[in-house]
Amino acid sequence: MAIELLTEGAYRSYLEPTTEAGVEASHLARVCFSDGEIRRVYVKFYPESNHGLVNEITGHLLAAAIGLPVPQHAAVIFVPKIALPACPAWADTVPGESIPGWCTLDMAAPSLRFLLSQVHDEPLDTSHPLVDELRKTDKLISFMAFDDWIANTDRHLDNLLRLGKHRYLLIDHGQMFGGLTWTAKTLRDTSLRYVNSLRELLAPQTHTPDYRRRLARESCANHGEALIQVSEHLLAACRT
Ligand SMILES: Nc1ncnc2c1ncn2[C@@H]1O[C@H](COP(=O)(O)OP(=O)(O)O)[C@@H](O)[C@H]1O
Ligand SMILES: [Mg+2]
Structure with a gap:
């Protein structure tokens, strides 16, 4: 299983904040993957000052490699700051027009x-x-x-x-x-x-x-x- 790297254009629309979200400000969005399919996904942000994003990528890949079930699609996506109703506070310190987010297919299943x-x-x-x-x-x-x-x-x-x-x-x-x-x-x-x-x-x-x-x-x-x-x-x- 690969993790895609998606640019700003792949981020199609913000949908809504996640109800069960913790500190990482998750939200639902529509994202276009490399196969051209637009999918409903969860997007979550981590500041560069911690290892959250690297951890998500590594954990997802390791789980998939040993055959444990994880969402079928996962990506790191550059989300245009302008598309978000509210950016995390640290986003101001990130140069450029976008911030990287961890994105997984909405599996439409309850925790x-x-x-x-x-x-x-x-x-x-x-x-x-x-x-x-x-x-x-x-x-x-x-x-x-x-x-x-x-x-x-x-x-x-x-x-x-x-x-x-x-x-x-x-x-x-x-x-x-x-x-x-x-x-x-x-x-x-x-x-x-x-x-x-x-x-x-x-x-x-x-x-x-x-x-x-x-x-x-x-x-x-x-x-x-x-x-x-x-x-x-x-x-x-x-x-x-
Ligand atoms: N890919 C997904 N499919 C379905 N629900 C999800 C998915 N990702 C997150 N969620 C829902 O959003 C909640 C918060 O997401 P999570 O990645 O656990 O972030 P947090 O760091 O806020 O705990 C989860 O408990 C779950 O209910
Ligand atoms: Mg969680």
Whole structure:
């Protein structure tokens, strides 16, 4: 799966702000992809002062490389400042007429948090049938192993969309590598511990020695090859 790089002309129209948006000022828009199709997408901005955009690109590519479900279309798009009803405050400091945004196809699926009506920071209703469904989903172990691997501390239930019974989709990798402000030093530091939100949420079943072994086996089986594949892709993109 490739990530497209789209210029200002591809941004066709602003639609509306995202209701569940966090600090990164997401909105819905219409965007023309390289195949000529105009699609409804989510667009999200990160300032150059943090690694959010790089994290989104890397997380999306790595997830796709190991066969985890992510939106079918993803791009970095240069959004004309003039097209936005309100620009993020930092946009004034960006030279030129546009700011880069992370753009993914609108999968028209609700987040699990929305479906569970879970209020942030409140304990999860673990007796809810959808939590039971999640626990029994084959891919759950892959989701958790993936987040361990990429040090994603942000797999809250709003970053897991539910497409249908036992069908989920991963979004929002802005906080991988331990967050927006990682450095080469923090990436190399093997003593740092990162919270695996999904695993904590479904504890204690996900904390048993057997579960840990399953996570380790999952990583061994799938992650190495994907990393090689994606590093080549990322390095090629840096050269262009
Ligand atoms: N590609 C997408 N398809 C469907 N819904 C999405 C998509 N991207 C984002 N959303 C919705 O917008 C919300 C906020 O997007 P997200 O990327 O998680 O940004 P934030 O950094 O604000 O958490 C998500 O919880 C989800 O409900
Ligand atoms: Mg999110």
